[in-house]
Amino acid sequence: GEQVEQRPPHLSVPEGDSAVIICTYTDSATAYFYWYKQEPGAGLQLLMSVFSNVDRKEEQGLTVLLNKKDKQLSLNLTAAHPGDSAVYFCAVSAGGADRLTFGKGTQLIIQP
Amino acid sequence: GGIITQTPKFLIGQEGQKLTLKCQQNFNHDTMYWYRQDSGKGLRLIYYSITENDLQKGDLSEGYDASREKKSSFSLTVTSAQKNEMAVFLCASSITDNQDTQYFGPGTRLLVL
Numbered sequence: 001g002e003q004v005e006q007r008p009p010h011l012s013v014p015e016g017d018s019a020v021i022i023c024t025y026t027d028s029a030t031a032y033f034y035w036y037k038q039e040p041g042a043g044l045q046l047l048m049s050v051f052s053n054v055d056r057k058e059e060q061g062l063t064v065l066l067n068k069k070d071k072q073l074s075l076n077l078t079a080a081h082p083g084d085s086a087v088y089f090c091a092v093s094a095g096g097a098d099r100l101t102f103g104k105g106t107q108l109i110i111q112p
Numbered sequence: 113g114g115i116i117t118q119t120p121k122f123l124i125g126q127e128g129q130k131l132t133l134k135c136q137q138n139f140n141h142d143t144m145y146w147y148r149q150d151s152g153k154g155l156r157l158i159y160y161s162i163t164e165n166d167l168q169k170g171d172l173s174e175g176y177d178a179s180r181e182k183k184s185s186f187s188l189t190v191t192s193a194q195k196n197e198m199a200v201f202l203c204a205s206s207i208t209d210n211q212d213t214q215y216f217g218p219g220t221r222l223l224v225l
Contacts, residue, residue, distance in 0.1 A: 006154075009152070032211050034213070036216075042218050043116070043118075043202055043216035043217050043218045043219050044155075044202065044204075046213055046214075049213055093211060095210075095211050096210060096211070097209060098211075099160075100157075102155040102156075104152060104153055104154040105152075105154055
């Protein structure tokens with residue numbers, strides 16, 4: 001079955017810097033890609049979803065890159081601020097009735 | 113917009129106890145999910161339901177029961193709580209089960225003494 005490796009597990013960057021989180025998946029049939037944010041004591045908030053026909057998507061300071069050749073998905077937060085501190089999860093699926101497979105999460109800390 | 117409500121927010125149980133967690137959504141979504149979140153392990157699917165009275169096993173269904181009493185509610189039962197168990201249970205819903213975006217509730221935090 002699908003395996004998703006997410007790295008790094010912990011990331012600390014100064015305010016104003018960029019932060020990059022990477023997920024690598026194994027199933028070449030994977031077609032749906034998601035990034036979620038989880039703040040302390042809360043559920044998961046959808047940040048962005050990407051279908052496999054998109055290589056790059058930008059929204060509100062976030063950039064998602066999809067490299068299907070290397071089976072890699074990345075999330076880039078530009079000019080990070082303390083409100084970005086949270087746990088971030090990637091999730092992928094092959095589509096149809098296939099269930100989501102989640103990465104193990106990245107704890108991101110933005111230092112003021 | 114809609115909202116997913118999970119009750120209780122915190123749950124403390126005893127070893128061997130049967131514990132029930134509840135989830136309500138007002139999105140009018142067909143599909144609902146229960147996930148378990150352990151520190152450093154991501155989310156693992158316990159059960160999901162594609163419509164009222166439907167039940168589908170996920171990867172982690174052993175030790176759990178679930179019930180989709182009506183379209184808006186999905187409950188999860190820990191059949192026998194394990195000592196020192198600590199996890200967050202997250203409920204989610206989506207329009208259908210065909211790759212529609214999943215929306216999550218705030219979670220129930222379980223601690224077993």
